[in-house]
Amino acid sequence: MLDIIIYFIAYNFVLDKTEVYTPFITISPHIAAFMMSFAISFPLGFALSKYVVFTESKLKGRVQLFRYAVLVSMCILLNYVFLKLFVEYFNFFPTPSKALTTAIVAVFSYISQRNFTFKVKEVYVEQPERKAV
DSSP: OHHHHHHHHIIIIISTTOOEEOSSOEEOHHHHHHHHHHHHHHHHHHHHIIIIIOTTOOSOHHHHHHHHHHHHHHHHHHHHHHHIIIIIISOOOHHHHHHHHHHHHHHHHHHHIIIIITOOOOOOOOOOOOOOO
């Protein structure tokens, strides 16, 4: 939710729905707002994942951070593709597009974090044999 709120504020009030011009490229306002919200949600998301959601993981913090960065790179790509698709090709409004994109990417992210970034090794415990009575 925080990501969507930051996106909404950045898109509507900070950028005022205008393009961002740099010496090299022009960035559309919905993509610039995504970049702004990402700058806050990346470190906050890692901290919440590590210390609140996936506390049982025994992987070293730097390993988790590296894996999280790899996963977030994929999420950035997904965010970019879905925002471009929804806003520029389907002509949806930017904030609802961001909300839909966030929902899709959040499901992908949670499954990936559980099975990759903060994976917990399963310990096999041999069970004693039971004798028939």
